Amino acid sequence: MNTPxxxxxxxxxxxxxxxxxIDLVYNVRSCGTCKFFWPDNPLKQPYGPYPTFDFDSSIPKENKPEGSPEDYLWLKGKTREEAFPNGEVMDGCRKAPIMTIGINPNMTAFAPGLQGTSWAYPNFTSDDKTDAWTKYAYYYRYRSVYQEHLDLDFVKQYLLPEGQIIAEKDGQVMSAERTNQGPDYSIEVLYDGDSENTVIPLNRSTGTPRYVLLYNHYGPDNVFKKGDVIAARLNVPAGISTDVYQExxxxxxxxxxxxxxFSDFLKAKGMKDADIQIGEDVGQLDMVACASPHWNEDYLGNQEETIVNNCVSKNSWAIKQMVQTKPVVLYLVGESSWNMFRDAFDGLIDQKYPMPKYPKDGAFTLFKETIDDNNPCYFKFSTEIDGRKYELTTRLIVTPHFSYNTNFxxxxxxxxxxxxxxxxxxxDCYAYFEQSKDIDIVPGEESEDYTAIQITSNTYQxxxxxxxxxSDALKVLSPDYYNPHRQMAEVLEGLYNHGNLSYKEGESGEKGYLTRSEGACSFxxxxxxxxxxxxxYKKPEEPAPPVGFLKKVAAQIVAAGKTDQKKSS
Structure with a gap:
């Protein structure tokens, strides 16, 4: 067997x-700094290999979604060798005035179940007179709210016969938990007539075709018949033309x-064509460029500190992009993202009354503290290098984690x-909450956790x-009322009212747009x-700083963050 x-x-x-x-494209895609993700021998990679796809041309022939479908046929592509996905640069316009930052990309294919089985990742080549770098840059420039998968029936054609798990009787899948990055895991099934679950181990070596689960571990798609294939190893070969879907x-x-x-707010201000979009007006970035299924030591080979140091400080991919983008506002997604950002750049975070290091209600406390216009939080940096000045002031907002709808x-x-x-x-008010079909009371899991009284419908009523x-109870409740989507929009509205964000109306029948952030861009x-x-936005026509200038700025930011952090500790 040849080593891949x-x-x-x-x-x-x-x-x-x-x-x-542009330099970030060539560096992030090929980065191999973290040996956890990129060991010298690819067969030792902890994750994957996963199905991958490629474009047939450097600029793909895409089907555009009509409206906002949950899933649609995106394009005709070609499978490539199964692999672990390369690191990711930012999604969207490089001069979008709004930015989000999370910890690292998700890894949907890791999760056992129907979605994970069909999931696929880009693996661009320069075959057939195409250019892999152009494909990679194009993919991330225009990615918005979708990621890719293959048709499940197409994938099932490439289940390997060896080691298939065949149902002995009718039954259902009850559990499929993966607790670390290891290639081995077990599923539990309950056969009809049995009183206890049957545990089925799914074992393999790293670098070999992985086991996939052909059912979910929850209803309704967890029921199988005798003789069905419950799980099998998958190896989708390269070079097959196939449909690629976006979900x-x-x-x-x-x-x-x-x-x-925010679009409705702008329309009320007279910008009738305002339509603020993920990807075009919001750039989506991560502190760490490579994907993992979760962010903790069990899924990072006990190398979390090394990975953070490599990606956030040593290579500083995210801060380099932030230096180039110069966003007006940055939404940090979740408490862990904030902690990682603060730990690296604490000395450059400016707030009159600093947020608590250990917030009582986690990200909700941080959210409340950062949306307060009376105590705004900023990332500030200025320098002069070789006679050229650089300044960055970005409003920071810490949000509850985007992955959980109940947070919002x-x-x-x-x-x-x-x-x-x-x-x-x-x-009497508590009794109303308990009886109302519009309200869920969610107690904290631990004694120190907060209780949430969630309004699931009919908020106005x-x-x-x-x-x-x-009314007396409402006075007690109101100081800790959250409506995150609305409050996040109010931040944007406030920035517009103060002139930090602006909207440029279209000329000669062209659509208007949210004004881009300062500085040239040739992406x-x-x-x-x-x-x-x-x-x-005519950004390539603007005068650009000398090549290497922004890298020097980023290096100074990293150094200033570390130096000031040590001084304050």
Missing amino acids: QYNPPRAVNVDSKDPLE QIGYYEQFVPTLKM LPQFRMSGSDFDAFKKDYA VFEELEKQF CVNDHWKFPLGCP
């Missing part, structure tokens, strides 16, 4: 002699209601002890009832590639 090769070969500190936004990702979709509210329900929150007192002092029947039009849509 990484595509592209791993490299460190590639000097492309290009502007930073909406809940994490990306979480920002969409906020952007709809309108809700009141209070500590366990405060909630116990509330139940006694306002028993719930508030009407509270104001009418329980879409350069000596390597020219995307068909070009740059509608």
Whole structure:
């Protein structure tokens, strides 16, 4: 068996002699700094190999979604060798004035079940007179709220016969838990007539075709018949022409209601064609470029600190992109993302009354602290290098994690002890909450966790009832009321009202757009590639700093963050 090769070969500190936004393409895609993700022998990679696809041309022939479908046929592509996905650069326009940052890309294919079985990742080549770098740059420039999968029936053609798990009787899959990055895991099935689950181990070596589960471990798609294949090893070969589908990702979709509210706000201001979009007006970035299924030591080979140091500080991919983008506002997704960002750049975070290091209600406390216009939080840096000045001021907002829809329900929150007192002092209001079909009371999992009183429907009517029947209780509840989508939109509205964000109306019948952030950009039009849509914002025409200048700025930011952090510790 031949040892597979990484595509592209791993490299460190590639000097492309290009502007930073292009240089990141050549560096992030080929990065092999972290040996956990990229061991010298690809057969030792902890994750994958997963099905992959390629474009048939450097600029793909795409089907555009009509409206906002959950799933649609995107394009005709070609399978490539199964692999682990390369590191990711930012999704979207490089000069979008709004940015989000999470920890690292998700890894949907890792999860046992129907979705994970059909999932696929880009693996671009320069075969057939195409260019892999153009494909990679194009893919991330225009990615929005979708990721890719293959047709499940197509995938099933390539289940290996060896080691298949065949159902002995009718039954259902009950569990398929994976607790670490290891290639081995077990599933539990309950055969009809049995009183206990049957545990079925799925064992293999790294670098060999992985086991996939052909059912979900929850209803309704967890029921099988005698003789069905429950699980099998999968190896989708390279070179097969196939349909590639795009499916909406809940994490990306979480920002969409906020952007709809902001668009409506702009329309009310007279910008009738305002339609603020993920990918075009919002750039999506991660602190760590490579994917993992979860962010903790069990899934990172006990190398979390090394990975963070490599990606966030040593290579500083995210901060380099931020330096080039110069976003007006940055939404940090979840408490862990904030902690990682703060730990690296604490000395450059400016807030009159700093947030607590250990917030009582996690990301909700941080959210409340950062949306407060009376105590705004900023990332600030300025320098002068070789006589050229650089300044960056970005408003920071820490949000609840985008992956969980319940985080974004309108809700009141209070500590366990405060909630116990509330139940006694306002028993009639508590009784209303318990009886209402519009409200879920979700107690904290641990004693120190907060209780959430979530309004699942009819928010307006719930508030009407509270104001009418329980006004005293509402006064107690209101200070810790959250409506995250609405509050995130209010931040954008405030930035617009203060002139930080602006909207440029279209000329000669062209559509208007949210004004881009300051500075030149040649990501879409350069000596390597020219995307068909070009740059509608005329950024390539602006004077650019000398090649290497923004890298020096990023290096100073990393150094300043570390130095100031040590001084304050």
